[in-house]
Amino acid sequence: MTDTIGELQEIARQIRIDVVTTIHKAGDGHPGAALSATDLIAALYFRVMKVDPARPDWAERDRFVLSKGHACPALYAALARKGYFSHDDLVGLRSLGSHLQGHPDMNKTLGIDFTSGSLGNGVSIGLGMVLAGRVTRLDYFVYVVTGDGEIEEGVVWEAAMSAAKYRAGRLIVFVDNNGIQSGGPVEQVSGLYPILPKWEAFGWHCQEIDGHDFSQILSAVEDTQMEAERPSLILAHTVKGQGVPFMIGDNSWHKRVPTRQEYEEAMRALGGPVW
Amino acid sequence: MTQTGNTRIAFIETLTEIAAQDPTAALVCADSILVVKGQAFAQKYPERFVDVGIAEQNAVACAAGMASCGLVPFVATYAGFITMRACEQVRTFVAYPHLNVKLIGANGGISAGEREGVTHQFFEDLGIVRTIAGITVVVPADEAQVRHATRAIHKTPGPAYMRIGSGRDPLVDCEDVPFELGKVRVLADHGNDVVLFANGFVVNRALAAADVLSRQGVHPTVVDVHTLKPLDREAIVDLLRQTGAAVTVEDHNIIGGLGSAIAELSAEACPTPVMRIGLRDTYPRSGEPGPLLDYYHIGVADIVEAAKRAMQMRDRKVR
Structure with a gap:
């Protein structure tokens, strides 16, 4: 367990260095989305979740579903x-022979609890995991991180409805609300906003936080664990490309590979080594 | 009048028996509890019964999540809503991760969707699931076969799709021929003039056609290809070799199902004339099952005619 916010910030900085480095080396990937979700992932894996890298199949572990699978460079890092696998493996991202697929694959990569990549499915899958825990009498929590654009998918609302019906209090969903989807700002593409009242109307326990503030992330998670019946939605306001100034506000970084020069500039911003 | 059984009840009764032995067996419905007569299961095993409402994508993805945590969920609703509405969830979240989810599709075929019309007649399901890698696909012939098939897919780890019908499903006099997943069943062996491959709720039509042919001096073999995937390649190629003429009989579009599977295998392993009896790539109408099948050329006379054409093609080739 990591004790201090400072340590989490340092872990997140290291993850961001890995995200930009692996995408640069792979020549493919989604840096903007990985960087916006990095702090949520860091908090979950290094402070919140009950997991054991020595036993990736441990039945009692908490589960994590990265519904926005394209953010996987952050999860892999x-x-x-x-310690699920060697840090050296990260540079193999998306290459033939590597266990690190372009989107997460539960059968190829140790530590991945569920395959993801096609958007909108994580809430349903997480609900299934919670319902299974009731049958097997295991009281793990299931954490899901979805994008904001991805909750335009109808199946998300199918799952929202049934999770409330099943009082899936152990299901905790973060919406990584970086405000920008593939085609542009969320409000322009889809008319998705407002997000929170929709989940409230579906009967979820809802909170709104700064998704880059570890004290807010941790306190929101603590709050969800007090909630026995209602599934939890944490709307996390984030910044696409967080940590790399030239990526912020430029949605070409949704899916774009940093050139050598850009990579070096990102490393300077993140204080990372240049490979 | 053909005697009928109820494949929906056969499925749910068998699943309930399985659930008594296997504490991980579960039933997932999409407001389909009445379709599969799941009330008794739900009452007996409330924690293992999940109804997500009219939301098939959610049903399949939720079942995938359940399977990833050790359960064996059977998702049961209408065939087309599983294979079309939730197709991507089936492919990406059940089949690709090779999860132990069993998909049970009701109203398989035009006859099983009787009177409801095209929205509830499912004749593309097998073609769709057959193109998805890693799914066992089973098309039982009647209620007794559904009981065997349900047990077999439960025993076999990994994803499976099984067709069931309307609940008024013709009985086939074939219980004495054992069911083994992945193996064809030879139901009638009149001789090697022609082989009739059939599956699902039209197997009895293939048997009736074989009787007609026999009376006319043509000696067919009738084979139930209940496991469409993986196909029993060895047995089928042997039968193609022995007969040199084949007919496929199915309640499905002639594209994608049994006819395609046999024709593909034949082309690769034993080129043989294969006549496909099935829905001829069109949309059917409402109607009573028997007359409906006849109207769409899945009748006994059509099968007899096709057998003769297959043999003529074979014999022309010989000359």
């Missing part, structure tokens, strides 16, 4: 730092 976190898993490597936790």
